[in-house]
Every structure is written in C-alpha cells, then in structure tokens.
Amino acid sequence: MYRINKDKNNIAKLEERLFSDLKIRERENLQEWIAKNPDMLGEDLLIIQKEFDGFNDTHERLDLLAIDKEGGLVIIENKLDDTGRDVVWQALKYTSYCSTLTNQQIIKIYQSYLNSYEGGGNAKENLLEFLERDEEDLLLNKNDQRIIFVANKYRKEVTSTVLWLLAHDIQIQCFRAIPYTMADEAFLQIEQIIPLPETREFMIDAMEKEKEERSKSMAVAETEARMLDLWTKLKQRLSDQNINYLDRVSAKHYFDLGFSKGSGRFAFCVGRDSVRVELYFSNDPEKLLIDEMSKHKEKIEQQFGNELVFERLDGKKASRIRYDRPISPNENYSVSENRDEYIDWFIPTMKQFYEATYPILEKVQNN
Incomplete structure (x- = not known):
C-alpha cells in the first residue's frame, strides 16, 4: 500500500506490520473498531452484543453478534495475526447456539447491549428502524445464520474448511485485516478475501435459491x-x-x-x-x-x-x-x-x- 503525495507528485510505501508489533489487542482494539464501525465489513450491520456468553450449559462467548438488513444473525469472530486451527469449529458452535434464538430473546440481548454500552435506548424500536419494517413485519433469525472472520493471516486448514462450507451452503466471509505504519501514523486495511467480492453476489444468489427449494416450509x-x-x-x-x-x-x-x-x-x-x-x-x-x-x-x-x-x-x-x-x-x-x-x-x-x-x-x- 502506498500513500499519495500530490504536492510532490509521488507516492511513499507504507510498511506492512503485525498487530503484535503495534501492541494492538484483539478485544480492546480490533473488536472495538469493528463494533463502532461495522460498515468496514462492506454492508450495513447492527451490532447487538459483544462478548456474548448467553448460551445454555456453556461458558463460551463469541466476539460480536450482529443483525443484517434482512433480520439475520451474523456471528463475527476476530483474530489478530493468526486465526489458529480451531476458529471455524469455534464459530460453528456459536452459530448453532444462536440458531434457536427467538425474536424476544434477540431483543433482550440487544437491550442488554444498549444498557451496558450505549447508555440505554429501546432495542425493539432501534431494530424496526434499522430494518425499515413495521412491528407486525418484524421477524428475526428467519434464515440461516452467517459467519464473518476477521484476521491478518489464515491458515490453510482454515481456508480449506471455509471453502468447503461455502460449497455446502454455509454463509461465511473472511476478511483480512492488515495494519500499516508510516513514521508515527498507523493505518488499517480491511479486504474481503473469501469469497471474492466479485463472485459473492452470484454465490449467495445460487445458494439462496438452492436453500429455498430445499428447506423452506x-x-x-x-x-x-x-x-x-x-x-x-x-x-x-x-x-x-x-x-x-x-x-x-x-x-x-x-x-x-x-x-x-x-x-x-x-x-x-x-x-x-x-x-x-x-x-x-x-x-x-x-x-x-x-x-x-x-x-x-x-x-x-x-x-x-x-x-x-x-x-x-x-x-x-x-x-x-x-x-x-x-x-x-x-x-x-x-x-x-x-x-x-x-x-x-x-x-x-x-x-x-x-x-x-x-x-x-x-x-x-x-x-
């Protein structure tokens, strides 16, 4: 990545870094950046909880839970310089836990988030406004849940598993987060690597059509x-x-x-x-x-x-x-x-x- 200097009609190369080099932490930094700027993931998302641990009989917690414009749940997992080997299995567990959440449970989860992090507010009204729906049309978590990974480096066993799941109608996106520096300035680049943005819409449309034909009541x-x-x-x-x-x-x-x-x-x-x-x-x-x-x-x-x-x-x-x-x-x-x-x-x-x-x-x- 390069920085443009219009005055000198030249460019200067930014130095690619690791998050660990810059003492950037997963929860305190990257997670907060995404929570405050979910549009960095390329779409309108409403964050409804972070560090969510409201699963029965388990103390596990997912990083961020969001709602997309269709009212679907999005599980967001953040890693820094390395995804590790078990990130896909971990996210699939969280997704299965979230698959049974009802309208009222989701509204309650979001209300807790507003009370804890946003100084209060009305969760139901916020959801209706975000989804641009009337109350009688509010139906959350109707479709299969989605998974988004954010990390700097993806291991081969992770990308291989993600591609296999995509081919079997599990909606997963992988974003690469790359920190850069120049002198005292720090920069962050976020790019979607799986599926490639150019093919994502086609893949989703094809999977949605197949899913509708296969599983709708x-x-x-x-x-x-x-x-x-x-x-x-x-x-x-x-x-x-x-x-x-x-x-x-x-x-x-x-x-x-x-x-x-x-x-x-x-x-x-x-x-x-x-x-x-x-x-x-x-x-x-x-x-x-x-x-x-x-x-x-x-x-x-x-x-x-x-x-x-x-x-x-x-x-x-x-x-x-x-x-x-x-x-x-x-x-x-x-x-x-x-x-x-x-x-x-x-x-x-x-x-x-x-x-x-x-x-x-x-x-x-x-x-």
Missing part, C-alpha cells in the same frame, strides 16, 4: 411465491402502461416493493389489515422532511383527491406519508384471486400519489 414458500407473483405482475402491468416506477427494481418475495427518489422511497405495501402506498423517509431524525411536506398537506391532498396520513414517527429516524386501502376480514392478501384486484388499486393510486407528492418533495429537497 410449505406455508412460507407459498406466501413468498404469491408475494413474488404479485410484484412480478405489478411490474408487468406498469410496464404495459409505460409507467417506469419499477423498471430498475427487481421483484422480491417481501411485503413491499419500492423505488427511491432523492431522500424518499415510494413503495407499494401489503400489510395484515391494509394495502397501501407510501412515501418513506428512512433518514429524517430531525423531522425536517416530514414537517416541510406537512406544510403543503392541503395542496397535496387536493391534488391527490383524498386525505393522507402524515406520520412523524417520533422517536425514530424515519417518517412517512401514507394512504391505505383496508382489507376486510374475509380477504387475504396471500390468496391468488385477490392479486389482480390489488394491482388494479395500486397502479392508479400510486400514480395519483406520486404526482401529488413528488413535485413538493423536489421543492423541499432543493430548499
């Missing part, structure tokens, strides 16, 4: 298939009408499908009691966006033709504007025969909603 598979069918048909109907809202969005099996415009995300949503269209602001902690939009509420509703719900969502970073169409007790969003009826409602409603809100959103953002 019939009820879950049917629900997700119907959601995927709903969004696929919605995308096709929009395309047929030359409406490009979802042209760059892939249909998923989730309960919502949306497209981003500046600071907001317009979404088609299916809930337990209603279907809705919404404009969601995921990063509005000071409520500037929703408050500015609320100033134009009368004009927006006049353009839209119906009353809208403006939700500040106080206590959360998010806010939103929504319009709902209630689902009667004898309806069921997962019943295929309702699909076309919902699509017939979604398309004109979103078109009116978008045309009423987006011009105002543009002005608010520009100001």
Whole structure:
C-alpha cells in the first residue's frame, strides 16, 4: 500500500506490520473498531452484543453478534495475526447456539447491549428502524445464520474448511485485516478475501435459491411465491402502461416493493389489515422532511383527491406519508384471486400519489 503525495507528485510505501508489533489487542482494539464501525465489513450491520456468553450449559462467548438488513444473525469472530486451527469449529458452535434464538430473546440481548454500552435506548424500536419494517413485519433469525472472520493471516486448514462450507451452503466471509505504519501514523486495511467480492453476489444468489427449494416450509414458500407473483405482475402491468416506477427494481418475495427518489422511497405495501402506498423517509431524525411536506398537506391532498396520513414517527429516524386501502376480514392478501384486484388499486393510486407528492418533495429537497 502506498500513500499519495500530490504536492510532490509521488507516492511513499507504507510498511506492512503485525498487530503484535503495534501492541494492538484483539478485544480492546480490533473488536472495538469493528463494533463502532461495522460498515468496514462492506454492508450495513447492527451490532447487538459483544462478548456474548448467553448460551445454555456453556461458558463460551463469541466476539460480536450482529443483525443484517434482512433480520439475520451474523456471528463475527476476530483474530489478530493468526486465526489458529480451531476458529471455524469455534464459530460453528456459536452459530448453532444462536440458531434457536427467538425474536424476544434477540431483543433482550440487544437491550442488554444498549444498557451496558450505549447508555440505554429501546432495542425493539432501534431494530424496526434499522430494518425499515413495521412491528407486525418484524421477524428475526428467519434464515440461516452467517459467519464473518476477521484476521491478518489464515491458515490453510482454515481456508480449506471455509471453502468447503461455502460449497455446502454455509454463509461465511473472511476478511483480512492488515495494519500499516508510516513514521508515527498507523493505518488499517480491511479486504474481503473469501469469497471474492466479485463472485459473492452470484454465490449467495445460487445458494439462496438452492436453500429455498430445499428447506423452506410449505406455508412460507407459498406466501413468498404469491408475494413474488404479485410484484412480478405489478411490474408487468406498469410496464404495459409505460409507467417506469419499477423498471430498475427487481421483484422480491417481501411485503413491499419500492423505488427511491432523492431522500424518499415510494413503495407499494401489503400489510395484515391494509394495502397501501407510501412515501418513506428512512433518514429524517430531525423531522425536517416530514414537517416541510406537512406544510403543503392541503395542496397535496387536493391534488391527490383524498386525505393522507402524515406520520412523524417520533422517536425514530424515519417518517412517512401514507394512504391505505383496508382489507376486510374475509380477504387475504396471500390468496391468488385477490392479486389482480390489488394491482388494479395500486397502479392508479400510486400514480395519483406520486404526482401529488413528488413535485413538493423536489421543492423541499432543493430548499
């Protein structure tokens, strides 16, 4: 690695070091850096516990426990200059222990972390905000757990085992952490080495598809298939009408499908009691966006033709504007025969909603 000197139009080589040379410790240093900056691992992760030892009949403890954006548990194991021989077996044990954790147990674990390390907070609300989900849609630890290793050097027996597990649908990533120095300055480089970032998405997609076909329960598979069918048909109907809202969005099996415009995300949503269209602001902690939009509420509703719900969502970073169409007790969003009826409602409603809100959103953002 080199440091660029623009003034002299030259570069200077940094010296690769060992953590032990710099008196950097595993728990006090590397673990804390990851806990405070989980995005160094290349994705949005929410750390929910460190030095977790809440396993039945064992005093073992894992380094860091995190939640990813899909609500899955991520076990993070840190080693310094050498992984040792048993790191994979150790992580697999921790992963098996975590596989049975329920929603309430995870929320309790995270609440303990907030109380111990973050000065308090509401674990459930933080999770809902991080996952951008409503309370009724909160389902944690649904899919298989993931493992992330961070170390400077990986032994051959470790990399060989990791590659074999990857081929057998165990989600593992290995990151190499390399310290460098120049004079009195110290630097840290983190790079993913297994799987290579260029192939990771393909491998995960292939493994996810195989896993879904092999292990999903019939009820879950049917629900997700119907959601995927709903969004696929919605995308096709929009395309047929030359409406490009979802042209760059892939249909998923989730309960919502949306497209981003500046600071907001317009979404088609299916809930337990209603279907809705919404404009969601995921990063509005000071409520500037929703408050500015609320100033134009009368004009927006006049353009839209119906009353809208403006939700500040106080206590959360998010806010939103929504319009709902209630689902009667004898309806069921997962019943295929309702699909076309919902699509017939979604398309004109979103078109009116978008045309009423987006011009105002543009002005608010520009100001």
